[in-house]
Amino acid sequence: MTGKTLDPAQAARIRAAFETQGMMQTLGASLTRIEAGEVEIVLPFGPHIAQHHGFVHAGGLTTVVDNAGGFAAMTLMPEGMQVLTVEFKVNFLSPAIGEKFIAIGRVKRAGNQISVVEGEVLAESADGARKPVALMLATMIGVWLKDGSGGA
Amino acid sequence: MTGKTLDPAQAARIRAAFETQGMMQTLGASLTRIEAGEVEIVLPFGPHIAQHHGFVHAGGLTTVVDNAGGFAAMTLMPEGMQVLTVEFKVNFLSPAIGEKFIAIGRVKRAGNQISVVEGEVLAESADGARKPVALMLATMIGVWLKDGSGGA
Amino acid sequence: MTGKTLDPAQAARIRAAFETQGMMQTLGASLTRIEAGEVEIVLPFGPHIAQHHGFVHAGGLTTVVDNAGGFAAMTLMPEGMQVLTVEFKVNFLSPAIGEKFIAIGRVKRAGNQISVVEGEVLAESADGARKPVALMLATMIGVWLKDGSGGA
Amino acid sequence: MTGKTLDPAQAARIRAAFETQGMMQTLGASLTRIEAGEVEIVLPFGPHIAQHHGFVHAGGLTTVVDNAGGFAAMTLMPEGMQVLTVEFKVNFLSPAIGEKFIAIGRVKRAGNQISVVEGEVLAESADGARKPVALMLATMIGVWLKDGSGGA
Numbered sequence: 001m002t003g004k005t006l007d008p009a010q011a012a013r014i015r016a017a018f019e020t021q022g023m024m025q026t027l028g029a030s031l032t033r034i035e036a037g038e039v040e041i042v043l044p045f046g047p048h049i050a051q052h053h054g055f056v057h058a059g060g061l062t063t064v065v066d067n068a069g070g071f072a073a074m075t076l077m078p079e080g081m082q083v084l085t086v087e088f089k090v091n092f093l094s095p096a097i098g099e100k101f102i103a104i105g106r107v108k109r110a111g112n113q114i115s116v117v118e119g120e121v122l123a124e125s126a127d128g129a130r131k132p133v134a135l136m137l138a139t140m141i142g143v144w145l146k147d148g149s150g151g152a
Numbered sequence: 153m154t155g156k157t158l159d160p161a162q163a164a165r166i167r168a169a170f171e172t173q174g175m176m177q178t179l180g181a182s183l184t185r186i187e188a189g190e191v192e193i194v195l196p197f198g199p200h201i202a203q204h205h206g207f208v209h210a211g212g213l214t215t216v217v218d219n220a221g222g223f224a225a226m227t228l229m230p231e232g233m234q235v236l237t238v239e240f241k242v243n244f245l246s247p248a249i250g251e252k253f254i255a256i257g258r259v260k261r262a263g264n265q266i267s268v269v270e271g272e273v274l275a276e277s278a279d280g281a282r283k284p285v286a287l288m289l290a291t292m293i294g295v296w297l298k299d300g301s302g303g304a
Numbered sequence: 305m306t307g308k309t310l311d312p313a314q315a316a317r318i319r320a321a322f323e324t325q326g327m328m329q330t331l332g333a334s335l336t337r338i339e340a341g342e343v344e345i346v347l348p349f350g351p352h353i354a355q356h357h358g359f360v361h362a363g364g365l366t367t368v369v370d371n372a373g374g375f376a377a378m379t380l381m382p383e384g385m386q387v388l389t390v391e392f393k394v395n396f397l398s399p400a401i402g403e404k405f406i407a408i409g410r411v412k413r414a415g416n417q418i419s420v421v422e423g424e425v426l427a428e429s430a431d432g433a434r435k436p437v438a439l440m441l442a443t444m445i446g447v448w449l450k451d452g453s454g455g456a
Numbered sequence: 457m458t459g460k461t462l463d464p465a466q467a468a469r470i471r472a473a474f475e476t477q478g479m480m481q482t483l484g485a486s487l488t489r490i491e492a493g494e495v496e497i498v499l500p501f502g503p504h505i506a507q508h509h510g511f512v513h514a515g516g517l518t519t520v521v522d523n524a525g526g527f528a529a530m531t532l533m534p535e536g537m538q539v540l541t542v543e544f545k546v547n548f549l550s551p552a553i554g555e556k557f558i559a560i561g562r563v564k565r566a567g568n569q570i571s572v573v574e575g576e577v578l579a580e581s582a583d584g585a586r587k588p589v590a591l592m593l594a595t596m597i598g599v600w601l602k603d604g605s606g607g608a
Contacts, residue, residue, distance in 0.1 A: 022202040023209035026178060050174040051219075053297065057175035058237045059218050063211020067203075085210045086418060087443055089241035089393055089545040089593055091572045093565040108591060109549040113417075114390060114445070116547045116591065135564060135572065137545055137593040139391055139443060141418070145205065238570060239595055241393040241441055241545055243420045245413040260439060261397040265569075266542060266597070268395045268439065287412060287420065289393055289441040291543055291595060293570070326506040327513035330482060354478040355523075357601065361479035362541045363522050367515020371507075389514045393545035449509065 004036035006075055013079070014039070014071050021067070029064050031071075037107040039071040044100045056096035058134075061103070061121045065090065065136045069105030069117035073140040076110045081142040086114075088138035096133045098123030105136075115140045156188035158227055165231070166191070166223050173219070181216050183223075189259040191223040196252045208248035213255070213286045217242065217271040220257030225267035225292040228259055233294040238266075240290035248285050250275030257288075267292040308340035310379055317383070318343070318375050325371070333368050335375075341411040343375040348404045360400035365407070365425045365438045369394065372409030373421035377444040380414045385446040390418075392442035400437045402427030409440075419444040460492035462531055469535070470495070470527045477523070485520050487527075493563040495527040500556045512552035514590075517559070521546065521575040521592045525561030529571035529596040532563055537598040542570075544594035552589050554579030561592075571596040 011034045018024060018031045024041075027049055033040035041064045043049070049060040066088055074083045102122045109116040119136030163186045170176060170183045176193075179201055185192035193216045195201070201212040218240055226235045254274045261268040271288030315338045322328060322335045328345075331353055337344035345368045347353070353364040370392055378387045406426045413420040423440030467490045474480060474487045480497075483505055489496035497520045499505070505516040522544055530539045558578045565572040575592030 017204040020204045021209065022199040023212055026200045047174040048178045052169040052172045053234070057173065057215060057219075058240075059211060059215020060175055062214050062218075063209060066211050066214075067209075082205065084247075085244055087241065087243040087391065087420075088210075089239065091239040091565075091593060091595060092237055093572055095236075108588070109547075116391075116549055118591070132564070135574070135593060137547060137591060139547060239543070239572075243413075243441060243443060245420055260436070261395075268397055268543075270439070284412070287422070287441060289395060289439060291395060321508040324508045325513065326503040327516055330504045351478045352482045356473040356476045357538065361477065361519060361523075362544075363515060363519020364479055366518050366522075367513060370515050370518075371513075386509065388551075389548055391545065391547040392514075393543065395543040396541055399540075 004076065006034065006036040010075060010079065014074055018071070023063060024067065027060060027063060034071070034075060036075050037072055037110070039068045039075065039105050041068045041103045042100055043103065045098060056101060058092055061096055061101060061134045062090050064101065065103040065105060065119040065121050065134060066138065068103045069119045069136060069138050070140055072105035072107050072117055073110070073115035076107055077142045080144065082145045083140050083142055086139040086141050088136055090134055090136045092134050093132055096123060099126050100124050101133070102130070113142050115142070156228065158186065158188040162227060162231065166226055170223070175215060176219065179212060179215060186223070186227060188227050189224055189262070191220045191227065191257050193220045193255045194252055195255065197250060208253060210244055213248055213253060213273045214242050216253070217255040217257060217273050217286060217288045218290065220255045221269035221271045221288060221290045222257070222292055224257035224259050224269055225262070228262045229294045232296065234297045235292050235294055238291040238293050240288055242286055242288045244286050246283070246285055248275060251278050252276050254282070265294050267294070308380065310338065310340040314379060314383065318378055322375070327367060328371065331364060331367060338375070338379060340379050341376055341414070343372045343379065343409050345372045345407045346404055347407065349402060360405060362396055365400055365405060366394050368405065369407040369409060369423040369425050369438060369440050370442065372407045373423045373440060373442045374444055376409035376411050376421055377414070377419035380411055381446045384448065386449045387444050387446055390443040390445050392440055394438055394440045396438050398435070398437055400427060403430050404428050405437070406434070417446050419446070460532065462490065462492040466531060466535065470530055474527070479519060480523065483516060483519060490527070490531060492531050493528055493566070495524045495531065495561050497524045497559045498556055499559065501554060512557060514548055517552055517557060517577045517590045518546050520557065520559040521561060521577050521590060522594065524559045525573035525575045525592060525594045526596055528561035528563050528573055529566070532566045532571070533598045536600065538601045539596050539598055542595040542597050544592055546590055546592045548590050549588055552579060555582050556580050558586070569598050571598070
């Protein structure tokens with residue numbers, strides 16, 4: 001997405017949308033970076049997002065990397081267009097062990113409607129070392145929601 | 153998975169694993185059915201799992217259907233074998249609007265190590281009507297965890 | 305897709321499209337069934353579609369089941385709308401050994417633009433026994449191609 | 457995969473495997489580059505691999521990028537271990553128009569058994585310009601085939 005500039009008003013809309021997502025508050029996630037075509041969300045570890053081996057639940061990692069990917073697509077959309085996830089596929093590379101998890105979404109193809117995004121989740125340990133734990137490849141769609149019902 | 157019988161002890165292990173998942177308690181999900189090769193989890197709607205349009209976050213649906221799929225695979229595994237998600241792909245069919253969401257995981261191929269599972273999430277409205285909102289196709293792996301580090 | 309009837313003219317358009325696909329002739333595939341929301345393609349085994357262990361190449365199975373899924377979506381589209389594959393995910397269940405391979409595509413969600421389809425490939429042995437060898441979950445898009453350039 | 461060196465004997469095994477794949481000869485594909493963790497295959501355009509709009513069939517692109525990904529995983533496997541595709545997901549970014557198609561597979565995670573690979577297909581036009589047309593995220597498994605039946 002070289003050379004594109006992020007409209008500050010669009011960035012503000014994305015921050016506002018993030019703040020109203022109950023799910024992000026429930027997980028304890030923060031929106032830490034917004035650029036044109038790239039968004040980063042950080043999820044600190046906690047037992048409230050663990051599965052039964054004590055690792056972060058695959059669904060928790062997916063929730064933040066899906067969000068990062070969707071908002072990355074939204075950075076390149078016109079004002080008022082809403083982004084919905086059509087589908088995603090996530091591979092889990094190793095157990096999600098770390099102090100925090102950095103989810104990054106990057107736009108690979110920005111169309112008039114359909115965007116294709118890549119995502120990555122890095123586990124950061126106490127000493128700051130980072131290790132990839134998940135990879136995503138996802139399809140997002142931009143829609144003009146009138147009544148909240150969406151649906152392309 | 154016709155004709156297979158679920159070992160009650162394995163069902164008890166799955167229930168115990170579910171109970172220790174902080175993520176399931178955080179979401180408010182319940183394990184409602186365990187059969188040989190099929191598991192159902194119910195997720196009631198609440199603003200704590202919503203995204204910014206008020207629908208359930210795609211990641212919330214994914215978390216429960218991944219869990220249902222993983223435990224479905226575990227019903228057919230020997231005692232002591234642990235299940236990890238290799239990867240999943242989820243398609244979102246329509247906005248996740250409903251009073252509760254029923255996630256069903258079904259084993260399509262049970263191997264010595266690799267299981268392939270299908271998943272479905274149905275939205276149930278106040279009048280009891282059900283509508284599919286998500287479909288999953290996922291790969292699970294059975295591992296003998298010694299030190300919690302997994303990794304095939 | 306219960307209750308839908310296939311327009312014979314749309315079925316004829318699908319057969320005509322199939323006949324002009326060089327790839328299907330190269331593989332040796334036949335379009336064996338078209339219903340509203342469901343299409344079947346048969347691929348006989350031959351060494352020209354094998355990989356290095358002598359099984360059918362994963363890509364060969366994918367090519368026919370993608371085609372079956374795309375045409376299944378097209379059965380439910382209006383005249384003149386063209387179908388393009390947005391993405392697919394395919395799981396391979398066991399080695400593709402058989403005399404012929406039956407690929408079935410079924411529409412799970414038919415939208416104005418976006419369709420979600422499931423696919424399955426069955427291997428049939430000389431005695432007629434069938435065994436599933438691949439599962440697909442895919443996203444198709446209907447577009448009004450003007451200049452052949454597509455692109456939603 | 458920085459710092460890894462490819463064993464020339466393993467590269468020779470991969471070239472030999474490629475040569476025995478009927479499917480690659482049928483498509484007209486060539487193995488153009490083998491490095492540790494990365495493999496490139498080139499597929500020239502021809503009507504024998506087209507779909508009904510005249511673009512290369514999605515399945516043709518998938519066949520070569522799957523192959524590139526599988527052999528990329530094999531570069532990092534021990535002698536005698538065979539690679540099978542567990543599953544892949546491919547997004548199609550724009551119509552496959554070009555003189556030739558360059559499929560690149562890259563290992564993102566090399567495990568004892570499970571490898572995760574990324575793939576990309578670039579369309580090259582007559583003037584040498586390249587444009588991405590497909591992205592893959594795939595799971596490969598290394599197996600010790602005894603009787604050709606595979607199956608983890």
